[in-house]
Amino acid sequence: MHAFPVRAITLDLDDTIWPIAPVIVRAETALGDWLREHAPRTAARWPVAAMRALRDRVAAEHPQLAHDFTRQRMITLERMIGEAGDDLALVAPAFDAFFAARCDVQHYDDSLDALDRLAARVPLAALSNGNADLARIGLMHLFAFQLGAREHGAAKPAPSIFLxxxxxxxxxxxxxxxxxxxxxxxxxxxxxxxxxxxxINRPDEAGDTRPWPRDDLRPDLEFTTLAALADWLDAAHATDTAAA
Known part of the structure; x- marks a missing residue:
């Protein structure tokens, strides 16, 4: 792959640095456990499958909140707890229980070392539609800043968040x-x-990567790991240094 100048990198988080599906499963499980202890009527009325379905309905009913997963989750909890007849004061601590688990991520094997290597070369910025908190996750020291869709007011692929x-x-x-x-x-x-x-086109459990689906444009780079990107950036900087 050809080298080109890179002065900074913006990084997606979910399914780029860590897999998101198991995180959400653990977070919903933690929320269910919390509700059983603190809001048993809500827990009885809204098992995990029903909670997920309601969360999807809330997202569909509030397209103006497509960039704000936190608000969507809060509305879901308000509806769950309210309809079950539990105390609405429980909404905030219920969300806290969910969010603590949502920030308890398990990184891909190559991620941490690769992030260290990338951050040693150029400034990194997190650019995510999700609501992960890099400070709670323990990665903020590697990033110049974190810009989420919720804070920006629009989600990727809107050009405004990139700009x-x-x-x-x-x-x-x-x-x-x-x-x-x-x-x-x-x-x-x-x-x-x-x-x-x-x-970043990581292999699935069978070891297969996805074919690029579009004919009108292609990524400048494609790798199966962040480590391979770090290798490319190291080589690109070595070339720049030799040319200088």
Whole structure:
């Protein structure tokens, strides 16, 4: 893959640095356990499957909150606890129980070392539609800042969130490499905002990677791990140093 100048990197979080599906399962389980102890009527009325279905309905009913997973979850809890007849004062601590588990992530094996290597080369910024808290997760020291869709007011693939990150980094979009797993949110979004893009295409349990699905554009880079991206960046910086 060809080298090009990279002055900063923006990074997606969920399914790029850690897998999100098991995190949400654990968080919903933790929430269910908390409700059984503190709001038993709510727990009885809303088992996990019903809670997930309600969460999906809330998302569909509030398209204006597509960028705000925290508010969607809070509305879901307000409805669950209210309809069950438990005390609405329990909504905030219930969310806290969920969110603590949501921030208890298990990184991909290559992620932590790769992030250390990337951060040693260029500034990193987290750019996520999710609501993970890098300070609680213990990674904030590697990042210049974290910009979430909730804080920005719009979600990827909207160009505005990419451009806001570039402004905060003090870089032109073409100088910034956005890294993520999602074809539309990450690669297409970054491309349309004028950033370089790197598609992290991790193998599935069978060892298979996804074929690139579009004919109109491609990512500038494609790797199966963040470690491979770190290797590329190391080589690119070595080339820049030799040329200088």
């Amino acid at each position: 806001a990150a570039c402004r905060q980094l003090g870089c032109e979009p073409v100088q910034v490499l956005h890294v993520g797993d999602d074809v539309e949110m990450d690669v297409v979004g970054a491309h349309r905002a004028g950033l370089r893009s790197c598609w």
